[in-house]
Amino acid sequence: MEKSKATCEPKNHRVVYNLFTISFMTTKIVFILSLACTLLIAGCGSTKEEKPQPVDTSAFSEGAKPAEQTPAAKHPGEQVYKSYCATCHQANGKGVSGMYPPLTSSVYIENKDSIIHVVLNGLKGEIEVEGETYNNYMAPHSHLSDQEVATVISYVRSSFGNNYDPVTEADVASVRKK
Ligand code: HEC
Numbered sequence: 001m002e003k004s005k006a007t008c009e010p011k012n013h014r015v016v017y018n019l020f021t022i023s024f025m026t027t028k029i030v031f032i033l034s035l036a037c038t039l040l041i042a043g044c045g046s047t048k049e050e051k052p053q054p055v056d057t058s059a060f061s062e063g064a065k066p067a068e069q070t071p072a073a074k075h076p077g078e079q080v081y082k083s084y085c086a087t088c089h090q091a092n093g094k095g096v097s098g099m100y101p102p103l104t105s106s107v108y109i110e111n112k113d114s115i116i117h118v119v120l121n122g123l124k125g126e127i128e129v130e131g132e133t134y135n136n137y138m139a140p141h142s143h144l145s146d147q148e149v150a151t152v153i154s155y156v157r158s159s160f161g162n163n164y165d166p167v168t169e170a171d172v173a174s175v176r177k178k
Pocket residue numbers: 081084085086087088089099100101102103104105107108109115118119123124125126127129134135136137138139141152153156
């Protein structure tokens with residue numbers, strides 16, 4: 001008899017207690033989940049920071065190798081391109097539809113004089129590139145040196161899927177004189 005009394009009382013308490021714990025647990029779960037998310041995000045950030053470490057150790061063992069590879073892999077005209085062309089034609093040369101034509105079509109690029117002329121004197125009026133019509137204006141870039149124009153054009157002619165031979169400073173100088 002004593003045992004049944006003892007088991008009965010806590011049962012009533014449990015119902016109330018359970019309702020209370022359920023609501024308490026949900027807030028607790030939400031809190032834990034948000035904490036877990038923050039930890040995950042913080043964790044991702046720290047793994048990104050950790051990644052360069054193995055590269056650093058290899059740099060120690062094989063000295064100047066990574067430093068030599070970087071400039072060799074990059075075309076010298078890439079920096080000029082980023083400074084003077086990428087704002088409009090984009091870093092990937094794909095341009096902006098309806099605004100800035102891509103530099104992936106052969107039309108103005110395969111002919112040396114034609115692309116030198118566009119860069120030095122700019123371009124105005126209706127043109128069609130890769131089936132799309134552009135009627136915009138590109139400012140002249142005659143303030144760039146023959147060397148800068150030659151290197152940037154050589155970069156364009158050998159990037160974005162283009163495969164044409166480089167342009168020399170003499171090529172640029174001769175078009176500039178015309
Ligand atoms: C301020 C924006 C702007 C900048 C900077 C610019 N261009 Fe252009 N470019 C244009 C526009 C706009 C056209 C199309 C003009 C038209 O509609 O007649 C164009 C056309 C061209 C064309 C001929 C069309 C084509 O897509 O083949 C070439 C080649 C070209 N640009 C190369 C360059 C190079 C190389 C540079 C950097 C030296 C450069 N542009 C910088 C806006 C720009």
